[in-house]
Amino acid sequence: MNDAPAVGELARDTKRDRIGVVMGNEGGLYQLRPPGGGLEWDVRPVNVERATQDQLLRARVRDTNRRSREGRQAMNSNADRSRAETSPPQSHTASVAGDMTSVRITGTDANPLENGASSA
Template identity: 60%
Template sequence: MTVQDAPEVGTLAVDTRNDRLGVVMGSEGPYVQLRPPGGGIEWDVPPQSLREATTSDELRAKVREVNASRRWTR
């Protein structure tokens, strides 16, 4: 995959180097930039280490967000 073939901005993708899910924010030079779904600091991913997120990946992210919000509201 090249930067030009990267998923569209706003879609979910997985950094295969560490199985980390992120929202595609754009590209900078030879890298695609991802941000955690709940917000946070962007990180750079080489396009060859990127894959589109599956439905399972998306569900996993939503469960993490719900669990995180419950921890902070107690």
């Protein structure tokens, strides 16, 4: 390639259709890393070209969409796990001496003597 990208410039891997920052050029291969960080990959010089602004924008949109999908999947699996781990609320019943009024309090930390109930 005549107009090879320099270290630190954005380049396009034409074989994989990926954009990366040129990290080096060793052993006859370019080392590219995603613009937002991540693992480097090797590219043959015939498959490297300078990235255009249009290509960079498309790569950023694709990366943002991927992270958004991964985030939604993680949130959904955490919500599912949270629902599975949550036990139903416990119920406590307390009788108030004298008029035999029954008080039902729902909640795991509920104290039957709170909320106006008293012991005799």
